[in-house]
Amino acid sequence: xxxxxxxxxxACSNGADPAGxxxxxxxxxxxxxxxxxxxxxxxxxxxxxLLAAALGTTIR
Numbered sequence: 001x002x003x004x005x006x007x008x009x010x011a012c013s014n015g016a017d018p019a020g021x022x023x024x025x026x027x028x029x030x031x032x033x034x035x036x037x038x039x040x041x042x043x044x045x046x047x048x049x050l051l052a053a054a055l056g057t058t059i060r
Contacts, residue, residue: 027051 008033016024027048043050050059 024048 028042030051031047032038032041053059055056
């Protein structure tokens with residue numbers, strides 16, 4: 001059984017290169033550790049860009 005970091009498989013199916021897959025996994029990890037629980041902090045695909053927002057950006 002092959003295991004991969006969360007987000008790398010969906011990123012792979014979207015045609016991302018290895019660096020893109022690792023960036024996606026890193027983003028998912030950052031969202032996850034900022035929330036209580038295990039899956040509750042996982043972002044939806046349309047929220048992935050939020051972590052790249054400039055410091056001080058208001059997101060509503």
